Amino acid sequence: MNLDESYELGYVVKTHGLRGQLVAELDVDSVDDYRRVEEVFVERPAGSGKLHRFGVERLTPQAGTRVLLKLKTVDRIEDAELFRGLKLYRPLVDLPELEEDQFYFHEVVGYAVVDANLGPLGTVESFYELPEQVLLAMRYQGQEVLIPVVDELIQHADEDTKELHVTLPDGLLDIYLNPGAPDDEDDAEPSEDAQAAK
Template sequence: MKKDDCFYLGKIVKKYSFKGELLAKLDTDEPDLYDQLEAIFVDLRGNLVPFFVESSQLHKSDLLRLKFEDVDTEADADALIKTDLYLPLDLLPKLEGDKFYFHEVIGFKIKDQNFGAVGTITGINDSTAQALFEIDRDGIEILIPMNDEFIVKVDREQQTIEVKTPEGLIDLYLES
């Protein structure tokens, strides 16, 4: 299984018991969707390795307590701390309306109500406080905040996102 075929679920943050149990911090708004998993992919030195889940349950709302098969000691558990967890993309719940997953909109066209056609989404920058659409317009990078107030409509069939940005925002990138 390749990372491109998976989505990031979270990270193992610490041991829970001396019997190999672990706590994972999930990167989701709905952690209860993932408390009955049968298997999870763990990123071990760049390789996704499947681990079978013996038991799992939510712990303090946003942590998932995991017991993997064949991870029975503290030493086994220590080896997995700070590793990333992944699941196949087909396990992602389907989103509708104007909600979307970041990976889903790469390649979509952005159209602004005031400006018109802006360009194509090449990536999402979520390393800042406000996630940004990274848009290519004929070799010029334009960044538009992924703000609910700016996003008017997501059209999956046409692969377009309609936005309404503040007057002049897009022009800032085009003036040189």
């Protein structure tokens, strides 16, 4: 399996104990869905693009989206240390089915972004998953535009037409097209009368 056939499940934060356990942070909505996962893939060395399969001996949910992960054949802290900071992957084909109006981010990369009022705008390039929110990155008139991924703005994805339908708030595109424009008259140059009064 290669990176194109996989999705990022999470990453290894640190080791735990002396018998090869790992603490991992999972990028999932429900950790419970992965309690019985039988294998994960790890990119080793980091950045190589080479995925190696490891059987999962045990996955125990902790606080939030953290889990204790015990991989088969990794039984010593020295072996576990080699996984610190590495990303964990799973096959795309194993992703759970979503509701009809939902989509996975990787599925809509390359889709045309169509606004309810402005029509076709650009193409979905990528997603930025920040701690406070997820942003969709779109190329519009040569500029990167970031759209918060929230129900109020992202309407639905049309698999047949490869379109992502949105309703953008007024002024969002102007922020990216005219980043140096003054917000109001206070930012404008003072008039000659004002200068003379000084």
